[in-house]
Structure formats: structure tokens, C-alpha cells
Amino acid sequence: MVNVAVIGAGISGLALANTIKNKAEVVIYEKSRGFGGRVATRRVDDFSFDHGAQFFKAKTVEFQNYIQPMLDQNIIELWKAQFIEIVNGEITNKRTWSNDPSNYVGTPSMNSIGKYMANGLNVQLSKKVEKISKENRWVLYDENNEILGEYDWVFSSIPPLQAQQIFPGLKVIFPGIPEYQMLACFSLMLGYEQPLELEFDAALIKGFDISWISVNSSKPSRDKNYTLLVHSTNIWAQENIDKDRDWVKDYLCDELKKIIPIKTEEAQYIGLQGWRYANIMKQQKGFEYFLNNENQIGLCGDWFIQGRIEAAYLSGAHLGKEFLSYIG
Template sequence: MTDVVVIGAGMSGLICAQQLSRAGYSVVVVDKSRGLGGRLATRRLYETRADHGACYLNPKGELFTSLVDLLCDRHILEVWTDTVYEFTTDTGVSAPQNRSPRYVAPAGMSAIAKFLAQDLNILLNQRVTAINPTNENHWRITLESSREELTAKALVIAIPAPQALMLLAPLGESILNQKFLENLSLVEFYPSISVMTGYPATSQPLPDWKAISFIDDAVLGWIGLDSSKRHQSPQAVFVVQSSASFAQQHLESSDLQPIGKQMLEYAATILKLPWLHTPEWMQVHRWRYAFPSIPWPEKVLKAESALPLICCGDWCGGNLAEGAMLSGLGASQEINQYLENLTLPDMNFFKDFT
């Protein structure tokens, strides 16, 4: 028997799990992926790395800023740039009116998740296939890749809302409130396609920009010189992200390589970098749930059920990584009230981490 099972090892799930674990609850985190972080994703390839999910952090609120400051003190984050250029079809590339520091992890954005995961009991590569109540009035969580079943007093689901709905809909109105299921079904996401490319270090002069955001483009959403985040990179690495509409058109393609090539050729043309579409290597990743397009307006989504169940994530509040952190904190508070109402730590406990 575990006090709390958290499904999802992204920012929200890890923050929630840490709060509850530090308060004294027994917590197990389960994630279907082989690595931590969710959208804080880094891929190791060709003796280097590429951040193909969240590109950087741009803190706004006090709590998230304090976490970013701590990660800087631990040499996990550092300022990358204060200028993300903008591209419009009318004006081309131009400097933005407002500048603010963007923080990146030289070891890859997944290093943030690894820091947040310290001392937690985490089961990776474990897909949850079913959730059911037990006769003893607890939650039973069935895992696909093993015959093991987890039993918990409370459940936190920290994954994209459509995935949460697939797990919870079979429970029906007899266990979950119909309004809760309806609210969960209202949340929608934009998809994205990320292309990671590598080039010989000395083949071409690199552009003087580090990142460009495409304001109104039909194909592209963002491009970044990812290798500029690394202290030492053996080659030039770019990450190109599609627009939501382009990703939607090609989301179900069985082979994404031609789609990646199309994006690169297009970027090479409009940015006047003809060598960009002939990389030494290229990998393409599909993000089905990249950015919340219709978020849930509150920090968490509670199920009005006999058994405690809370949904959280970057889709609660809709403010990406910062919203995910606040949602994770909110989920821990709700679960704590359901259970023993122990004293939750403040965010300063992360200062004890190495």
C-alpha cells in the first residue's frame, strides 16, 4: 500500500511528488517514458545533445523565479540569451521590442527533471493501462509492462488531459462525477513536430541569432541554434519546431523524415541559409500534446469522488513550465487535505539538494 501514486514524471508530477514525500507520505511516481521530464526533453545523439521539447525557461512569477535562481546556483541553468528574434511574412527577421533573459541547461533541459527527481521512488518505462477502485476503497493502478499492480490511497494524474481522459473515462459516472469528465474533455492541445539537425562545425558561418520565433508562419513556429547552449559542442545543432497547423496536417504520418526535410528546406529558403537543408544528420519527433490551446483555468482539476483524485499539469493555467510547477504545488495541497493534512514544506527544501 502506497499513500500516493503520481502518474507522470514531468515538472508538475515531480514537484507534487516531492512536496508529498517531504511531508512524510509514501509516494510512487510512474511514467511510460524511458526518461524523466515530459516536455523537458533532451535527446543524446552523435556525441552531443538537443532539446527537442521545451527550448528555454522564461520565468515570470516569484515562485518560479526562485526555482530558476536555485537551479542557476546549482549550475544546472544559466542565461542563454535575452533576445528571441521574431519573423513575420511582412518584415522578415527583426529584434523584439521586449527582451528578457531565457534560461537553458547546458547539460540539456532534462537535467532540470533529474534535479527535481532526487530521492523519489520512480518507475520509468511503465505505462498505466487501467485504474480501478478496490473493495477496500483504494485505487488500483495496473501497469502494462509488468504484472505488478500498485495500490494507493490517493491518485495524482500529471499527464496531458486527453491521455488522462482515456484512463479515467472507463470509470464512468458511478465513480467519477460527470462534470469532472466533461471538464477534462474540454482541454485541448496544439501539436508540434520537432526537427533536430547537425552540421559540420566549420562548414558554414553560423547566423548571429540564437533563436527565432515565427509569429504568423504556416509551416514554422520556432528555430534555435541549440549547440549555442552547450559549453563545448562538436558540431552545430539546430532545433526547428513546426507551427501547430502544419503539425496537425502531418500528425498521423507514418514516416516523419520527409516532413522534417520539408520543414528544413522551407526554413533554409525564408532565412536565406541554403546549407540548412543539407545536414549531416536529422531526427524528427512528434509531440501530440505540445501546448495547451484550451487550458483548464484553475491550478488543478479535482474529481469529486469518494477516493481522492487530482489532475494537474501545464494545461492547468496554461503557462507551460511555470504553470506546471504551480499546478504540481496545488495538487500536493489538495491531496494533503484529503489525507492526513501534514505540514507541507516550502520550496526552500530544494536548497538541500546537490
């Protein structure tokens, strides 16, 4: 059996590994302590926040079929949120989400999805791939320059700029890669012991440096403590990603107060996450993944298609299918 390294245990890396696991020996290296990548959950004291992806849709039959067992086992559920849109301070749209289209969330938290997908796979957590070199085979190194392993094939599911930093000569093999630019995002997390009286569970915001507010605790099967999750716009985050984090937190709290009646100083917990590579602005029209048979490398990730969970899944699964057709 060929042996394969996959870098990253986000949705695309896990989808790829699941697609090829019966025909190849697969090891996944993941730098963080958990599965799922940007489909993430932070727990602090009695508060829980899905601070990356908020919810997802399944537009293709292929992805609908893939998620059906997760629905059957309550790994994911529908989020029937009270949804509003606020444009320049005015509510312009108000509706309750139902089945058309369905908006799903992981339960009891978004990171249940990554845990489910990682089941049965060899995932090496807290193992950052720092460098890759091509000898007879691909050799992967960690941050201490220790060899992690040698592989026939190597697949990257990490953002494009990070992939270029660790792969020698990637731009020569895949000249189009610098065109894929990702944008940053900040997630502001607020935890309250007493519920706030807001007239929505999820709000899309326009006209401020905040793009999204959700009552995280309104999602199904959540803890009882009241949690709010706020996302900055990508544009504002891109301009401020290297600023002092306390300053960012204070700025976003002030911005939030302009949109909803809230006393952020009464929150029992205020946290911030900065995502340097959060999203890709518009839907891409090129490839769903990259595969190079001669060098025995492949790349996948949402950034090939769109910044969505479904796109990440399709990119990884389709790369896996084409790889299987090569190795027979």
C-alpha cells in the same frame, strides 16, 4: 502514512511529488526512460538537442524562489540569445536577451531540470500505466495487465486525453475535462560538424509552417557540435501528425530553406520528433488542478493553465499543497 501513486514524471508530476513527499509515501510511474517529460533532450552521436521545451521564464515569486537553488548549482543558466523575429521573410525585431525578462535553460541540457527535480523521489522509469481500477483502493496496471501497485490516492500529471483513456469514469468525476484540447508539434533536429553562419541564436517565425528556429548549441554550457532545432507551427502539426515521418521531415527541410540560407542535405544528422500533445493554445482561466477528495484522485499538468514549464510547476505544486491540507 497514506500511499500515493503519481502518473508521469514531467515537471508537474515531479513538483507535486516533491511537495507531498514528507507526508505521504509516493511512487511515480513514468512510461519513458527519463525524467522531465516534454522538457527533454535527445543525444545522437556527438549531437545534443533540446527537442521539447526551449527555455523558460519565471514570472511568479513562488517559481523564482523554487528555481534559485538550481541557478546556484548551475543546473540552469541564463540564455543571452541573439533573438530575431521574422514575419513573412522580413526581420521585424532584433535584440539580445538579457535579464528583463530572464530566459533560462537547463545546463548542459534541458533534461537536467527533470533529473534535478527527481532527485530523492521514487520514480519507476519505463513503467506505463495502462489502466486504473477502483477496488477498495486504486489499482494500477501495466501494459501486460500486471498489477503495478495499490494506492489510497492516485494523481495523474499526463495530458487530458490520455488521462481519460486510463481512468474509468473520469468524465463523470470531472465533466469539464473534454474541453481541454492539446495541439501537436514537430521538432526537426539538424546536426552539423561545421558551424553555419546565421545571424541569430533564436528566431520566432511568422508566415510559414515553421514557428521557431534555434541554434541549440548557442545555449550555455553546450557541446561544441553545431545543432539547429526547428519547431513546426502547432496548426500544421495538428493537420499532419499522422503523416509519414520521412515526408514530414522533407517538408520541414524545404520550408526551412525558404526562411534561412541553409543546405539541409549537408547535415550530418537529421532527426524528427512528433509531439501529439505538445501545447495548449491559449492561457486557461479556470482551475490550476483538479482534486476530488471523495474518490481520492487528483489531476495536474500545464494544460490547466498554459503550455509553459512554470505553469506545469505551479499546477503540480498547488495540487500538492491542497492535498496536504486534506490529509493534515
